[in-house]
Amino acid sequence: MTALKLQKTKSLKTKILFRLVIPLIVFVVVDTVLSYFVTVHYVDQAYDRWLLDSARSLGQEIKIKHNKIVVELPPEALEIIKWDEQDETYFKIVSSEGETLAGDPQVPEPLTAPIDWSRQVYFNATLYGEPVRIVSMRIRFLDNPGQVFIHVAETLNKRRAMMMDILLADLIPQLVFVIVTAMYLLSGLKRGLQPLHTLADHIAGRPSRDLSPIPESHVFLEVRTLTDTINALLAQLTLAIATQQRFIANAAHQLRTPLAGLKIQAERALREQDIAAMQPALMQVQSSADRMSHLTAQLLVLARSEPISGGHELRIVDLCALAKTTCMDWVPKALQNKMELSFDGQEDSLWVQGDEVLLRELLANLLDNALTYGRPQGSVVVSLEASPDICLSVTDNGPGIPDTELAKVSERFYRIPGSPGNGCGLGLAIVKEIADLHNAQLTLSGTEGTCVRLLFTGGRQAWKMPKNNTSKPS
Structure with missing residues (x-):
């Protein structure tokens, strides 16, 4: 071999x-x-x-x-x-x-x-x-x-x-010239390729954790493309490792609290002899389990929405149909909260280039926030516009977001002080990550209620097709 x-x-x-x-x-x-x-x-x-x-x-x-x-x-x-x-x-x-x-x-x-x-x-x-x-x-x-x-x-x-005599007089100098030229070229190639060997030895001698860029001070212009590609790969690898470490740190930090609460409530339930006395502890166990399940799901979606994760493939998606089906999925929760959920959009298909699963998760997070933090017995409106660019918005008539908090709510694990519910502060962070992945512009306003707008721009990123045309653009 x-x-x-x-x-x-x-x-x-x-x-x-x-x-x-x-x-x-x-x-x-x-x-x-x-x-x-x-x-x-x-x-x-x-x-x-x-x-x-x-x-x-x-x-x-x-x-x-x-x-x-x-x-x-x-x-x-x-x-x-x-x-x-x-x-x-x-x-x-x-x-x-x-x-x-x-x-x-x-x-x-x-x-x-x-x-x-x-x-x-x-x-x-x-x-x-x-x-x-x-x-x-x-x-x-x-x-x-x-x-x-x-x-x-x-x-x-x-x-x-x-x-x-004439042929030898003509041929011998030429043969000597070829031999001398070949020896000179061989020597020149050895000297010319020596920087490549030096570069290879430098890369081979680096520690496995050293992902710093390769220095280009002594690299030929023709080799600069190779070193630039390696440096770009090292930068992506550094970002991937940092993302992974950040995800692990976030998961460890956020899961520690519900796991500790779950353990305490389980120990409390074990100390009780009466089933009626166990019920409060069991309810707390269920609440902690629900919060941990929700947090785990949010963390996984956040990890998948990272641009470096590579777990997504942008394809042509009918945003109008996706918004309608997602709204229908959230009607039961709206009825449970005694809120009105409506969809305001045209009948024609609106095509965007994106990841259908992530776009559905984006809208789900917006609806979850609107139904959780909106005004009781209020309304939530999902609207879709097509001119001049495709714009998806979710609006509720709740208390809104203070202007001082608009720049912070999209940060990971940040919650407005005094916010109701058991959220983990990842909903809008996930929305922002998915919006950035799709090169979409995300804007928030909270003067009267909360309005989140997602504007799809970028030339050929968005397509508009007539209702009767069922074929997707190529």
């Missing part, structure tokens, strides 16, 4: 090095191929001139005597033509009738027909098992209608040696 993981591990240094060195190698290969053909061309050009000079020297030895073509080759001239330390030179002089006047009859002649004899002809062939380069030319005479063809062949040893 370890070997398999090592095989799948990719090295940034190796990848960069290959991407830089491979183009250099390809360049050297292409340059070598081009250099080969260029070298062959110019080497052939140079030695073809020498070969042509030999053919012309033979042409000077051809004479016309008694109206007959005669080839006079003294041994000295023949030795000069054939002398070469590296190559063998062969020639053949042929008349227009095909008669060999001098030289080696085995020397090949050009096979391509027709041949343009107005200029010399060069071609490659094989003679005595060796490759040769041949030049053929025609000689015509002014005072004789006859013509002579001269063919001079030479082996390719000098040409090959010169081509090899």
Whole structure:
């Protein structure tokens, strides 16, 4: 398994090095191929001139005597033509009738027909098992209608040696350049990637509880994106841990009182022998249990409404239908409190982007507060408006909230002094958390009764659809 993981591990240094060195190698290969053909061309050009000079020297030895073509080759001239330390030179002089006047009859002649004899002809062939380069030319005479063809062949040893010398002279410096460049790039990559290793060692050496941002003083600009992402993740993790610790502290603090009361009342009930004497203690036990159940539910909703919790997914929700069904669920409590609960809104669907469970919990908390703290036998109105932006409001005709307390009531576990009921001070705090999660504007007013308004803004966050259109927006 370890070997398999090592095989799948990719090295940034190796990848960069290959991407830089491979183009250099390809360049050297292409340059070598081009250099080969260029070298062959110019080497052939140079030695073809020498070969042509030999053919012309033979042409000077051809004479016309008694109206007959005669080839006079003294041994000295023949030795000069054939002398070469590296190559063998062969020639053949042929008349227009095909008669060999001098030289080696085995020397090949050009096979391509027709041949343009107005200029010399060069071609490659094989003679005595060796490759040769041949030049053929025609000689015509002014005072004789006859013509002579001269063919001079030479082996390719000098040409090959010169081509090899030129190619090596061109290729060796390029290979040295590639090797030196690769070594320099490897060294540069090691130095360039050293800050990454330093950063990795710094992160690996940090304590597990150290969630402070990574310092960026010695980080390259190209790596800044990575460190910024890690720092953002560390910030989110810090916030998540702080939220969790705050939730634990709040839960421990708020649950301690009802649990202590529950224990005391249970001990009181155990000391009594008469069932009638136990009833007050049992009623207190029930009250404490109810308060603890309500507090636990509120704490869980508060934890779920935290933006960092990630337990929500914003989707398209019909706010009008949600408000109607929630109001219907709270009608029994309104009747129990002898209060009037009404809904004032249009019949058309109003679509918002949000979490249906949290929005239902938001409205439930507002209704709970209105029915609990509103005027006895009063009224609670839930209204929904669609112009210019979607606005949800809950209004009661109770005593209201003093202006000095408006900024405090949305704080966690804060209750207005002298407030009735057994609330835990989390209702409006939950409403504020859910409103912030939905980017909705929350306003409170308490001059005549209490009015809580929730304004959904943000462009495409809210949609309005006709009543008959049952399809949701995409």
